[in-house]
Amino acid sequence: MRKIEGILKYFPTNIYNILLYTLEQNSQIEENIQEIRIRVGRPILLKLRQADILIEYVVTQTEVLQTLERLCENSIYAYKNQICAGFITVKGGHRVGVTGTAVMEYDKVINMKYITSLNFRIAREVINCSNKILGQMIDRENNNIYTTLIVSPPGKGKTTILRDAIRRISNGIQELDFKGKTCGVVDERGEIAAIYQGIPQNDIGMRTDVIENVTKAKGMKMLIRSMAPEVIACDEIGTKEDVEAIAEAISSGVKGIFTMHGKTMNDIKLNKEVYELIEEKYIEKIIFI
Helix, strand or coil: CCCCHHHHCCCCHHHHHHHHHHHHHCHHHHHHEEEEEEECCCCEEEEECCCEEEECCCCCHHHHHHHHHHHCCCCHHHHHHHHHHCEEECCCCCEEEEEEEEEEECCEEEEEEEEEEEEEECCCCCCCCCHHHHHHHEEHHHCEECCEEEEECCCCCHHHHHHHHHHHHHHCEHHHCECCCCEEEEECCCCCCCEECCEECCCCCCCEEEEECCCHHHHHHHHHHHHCCCEEEECCCCCHHHHHHHHHHHHCCCEEEEEEECCCHHHHHHCHHHHHHHHCCCCCEEEEC
């Protein structure tokens, strides 16, 4: 079965058949598709790498709810916490964004009703995509890594590269004579390891421990206390709490790999918290993608 079949199975019959027909008419779509979006009362949208495809089929409220029920294995209540966080991770590492009317209590989302949109983000592992930057990250003299910040605009693959870099550092890199390191990943939004029912759907290496559904700052502290990582990694840092936790981790002898949005050094400087890590020399390498 093609990988895309694992995603299509969540859709009601009409949408399933339409999507399957569209994919069969153009084999390039499956290779380049990044998202499938359905919205109540609107056409189906396929987001490809270089273009969007609009399918003129008006999605109904019932179809959105049927899709959600299938995503939640017919138990929406069991997935309540994920829905309140705005996404559901399904088998294969795919993440489905959920929007509707949020029910708030003390500044916290406690429920989501009148679900109106679902966004299937297609997970893709690109094995060895980090090869071009690994040479810059590895400290061969000490068989370690340089604490590295990977910077790129949204949608340019920084999370995919981060994931692959973790995998290679965890397993060891024979061609660089690099011995594997114990890695700890804080997967706040489930995009790195894509854990489904306790099992990472993505290959993140044999020496990697993952904690998910927790803030980056809290997760880093928990991993350092409980799992003694040599390398810690997380995606899209930026808050004061993130920076404080990173400084604490590095001060205790842990190396790190982190990412943030941006294009140039000026973008980093605009984030005073992250730039402070650079000024204080906690960050040893910056790689722009």
